[in-house]
Amino acid sequence: MAQATLPLSETAAKPPRRYAGLAVPILIFGVFAMVPVLAQFGTESFLLSLVGRVMIFAIAALALDLLVGYGALVSFGHAAFIGIGAYAVGILSKHGVEEAMISLPVALAASALFAWLTGIVCLRTRGVYFIMITLAFGQMAFFTASSLAPYGGDDGLTIASRNTLFGVPLLENDRFFYYLIFTCMLGTYLLCRAIVNSRFGRVFRGAMENETRMATLGFEVYRFRLAAYVIAGAIGGMSGFLLANATEFVSPAYMSWQRSGELLIMVILGGIGTLNGAIVGTAAFLLLEEWLSGLTEHWKMIFGPFLVLMVLFLRGGLSGLADRIFGSRSRD
Amino acid sequence: MTEPVLQLDGLQKNFGGLRVTDNVTLEILPGELHALIGPNGAGKTTLISQISGLLPSDGGRIFFAGRDVTRLPPDLRAHMGLARSFQITSVLPGFTALENVALAVQAHSGSSYRFFANASKERALNEPAMAALAEVGLAARADVRAAHLSHGEKRALELAIALAMQPKLLLLDEPMAGTGREETERLVAVLRRLKGRFPMLLVEHDMTAVFALADRISVLIYGRILASGSPAEVRADPQVVTAYLGEEME
Numbered sequence A: 001m002a003q004a005t006l007p008l009s010e011t012a013a014k015p016p017r018r019y020a021g022l023a024v025p026i027l028i029f030g031v032f033a034m035v036p037v038l039a040q041f042g043t044e045s046f047l048l049s050l051v052g053r054v055m056i057f058a059i060a061a062l063a064l065d066l067l068v069g070y071g072a073l074v075s076f077g078h079a080a081f082i083g084i085g086a087y088a089v090g091i092l093s094k095h096g097v098e099e100a101m102i103s104l105p106v107a108l109a110a111s112a113l114f115a116w117l118t119g120i121v122c123l124r125t126r127g128v129y130f131i132m133i134t135l136a137f138g139q140m141a142f143f144t145a146s147s148l149a150p151y152g153g154d155d156g157l158t159i160a161s162r163n164t165l166f167g168v169p170l171l172e173n174d175r176f177f178y179y180l181i182f183t184c185m186l187g188t189y190l191l192c193r194a195i196v197n198s199r200f201g202r203v204f205r206g207a208m209e210n211e212t213r214m215a216t217l218g219f220e221v222y223r224f225r226l227a228a229y230v231i232a233g234a235i236g237g238m239s240g241f242l243l244a245n246a247t248e249f250v251s252p253a254y255m256s257w258q259r260s261g262e263l264l265i266m267v268i269l270g271g272i273g274t275l276n277g278a279i280v281g282t283a284a285f286l287l288l289e290e291w292l293s294g295l296t297e298h299w300k301m302i303f304g305p306f307l308v309l310m311v312l313f314l315r316g317g318l319s320g321l322a323d324r325i326f327g328s329r330s331r332d
Numbered sequence B: 001m002t003e004p005v006l007q008l009d010g011l012q013k014n015f016g017g018l019r020v021t022d023n024v025t026l027e028i029l030p031g032e033l034h035a036l037i038g039p040n041g042a043g044k045t046t047l048i049s050q051i052s053g054l055l056p057s058d059g060g061r062i063f064f065a066g067r068d069v070t071r072l073p074p075d076l077r078a079h080m081g082l083a084r085s086f087q088i089t090s091v092l093p094g095f096t097a098l099e100n101v102a103l104a105v106q107a108h109s110g111s112s113y114r115f116f117a118n119a120s121k122e123r124a125l126n127e128p129a130m131a132a133l134a135e136v137g138l139a140a141r142a143d144v145r146a147a148h149l150s151h152g153e154k155r156a157l158e159l160a161i162a163l164a165m166q167p168k169l170l171l172l173d174e175p176m177a178g179t180g181r182e183e184t185e186r187l188v189a190v191l192r193r194l195k196g197r198f199p200m201l202l203v204e205h206d207m208t209a210v211f212a213l214a215d216r217i218s219v220l221i222y223g224r225i226l227a228s229g230s231p232a233e234v235r236a237d238p239q240v241v242t243a244y245l246g247e248e249m250e
Ligand SMILES: Nc1ncnc2c1ncn2[C@@H]1O[C@H](COP(=O)(O)OP(=O)(O)OP(=O)(O)O)[C@@H](O)[C@H]1O
Pocket: B015, B020, B038, B039, B040, B041, B042, B043, B044, B045, B046, B047, B087
């Protein structure tokens, strides 16, 4: 133990930054945790389902930020994973399987498998080609779902009731379901954060910065990207599992290219490569959409230009703006 | 009978109609510092890229550590102990100096498929990385992002990254490129310390440095090895003097 303080001690002795990054996530998760408490003073079920929906999409957006923000893999087919997860719940339910401990693993496995199979092809390409081919696979999933006549085809599939958990209909309780989604979002956040800082994450991020250098260091970056793509796909599947249970309905629209585009906008709006931004951006997007659509029927004419302006002028997204206001750097 | 670390056998490379590597045969012996010199555009960088696996060869063979690696991808060659530096600095700009080097350590120690533990807290990565940084005089700049390092510091970082790979052979493509007088001297001192510890193939235009450091020198002109031998032999070779050294020495 005598050599416990080697030259490292002088470089590691920089405590101030250590907890600085914790303020924003604590605030974010604190607010989401408090919603049910505050909601009881208003229209509880409406608020819980609205904010629950925000968290469900935030889960998918976190996975997308992992790809886009830390790997420069701009996937335009991310909604396909949500759709596959949702259809796993819907199809199983139609055949009488309503247990979450079955449908969740199936949702995760199916979306991971789809990510793996398509990733093998997509990840051979770069830049615009990657965007186009992920879009193409997303559309393929969309049309496949549309043609599933036994499961509603274009019209989608209504689910009789929410999944049971260990045979108990716990998800029917709105508060329980809300905190289940919350737990999934927290778990996803912690997982993504850990991945980014892990050995794996270093290689994945390094590949974004300088692929040639990574190859000459001894890393076959393709494999690392494929692993990250599968992880992101599985997380998308979890989001889909929750979405199907929240809406008690699945439809091909869940995997439309518009939905994939919205997910990208959510991530960019929040600020890519921050993870916090994925959650904040999703909340901003969905809550604004909800508010504006209640205000006027022409809300899309306001919402569209607003998003364009935000993306154009808000460098670093909402989390970048927060950094500038509070003078902190949530990422260095 | 010492087995060469690296053996190039009739290596070829064409860019369209341009023959950039023309039947190059070359051996690097254990422990030797072999300098590769030649005018701009002679094909030195191309040759380094063929050896490191970034460019496929059109003919000939490459043997490294007793194995035919001609068709091996660059990452597998790196795993065998082939480390290179780049003429045009090629580091990870968003990573700190320490992280850049720690990644090189990581490539050669344990699995990189670890998803949970924080890599920046791993002593097994940071300590060898700090040692490599200290070796090139960058220890005090460990926490600075590579993008914010000065040009000379980036050149030193290139070297530290290569060192941290525990190489069996160092391919150094103009490690002093673009540095000032003082920094050049510092880097030459570093190379002198490394000499003997690793076999090196050193591409360099600074003839003072080359003749001070090299055990053997090969001269590359238009993709061909014009001469190969001890510094004294090369300096005395009339062909080399007319083709290259004449202008360089003045
Ligand atoms: N990717 C490429 N495509 C086409 N031609 C190339 C390519 N790379 C290099 N060349 C050409 O090959 C020749 C050799 O280039 P190379 O960079 O290997 O020379 P060099 O000896 O390293 O020169 P310098 O001393 O300037 O670094 C040059 O004529 C160059 O223009």
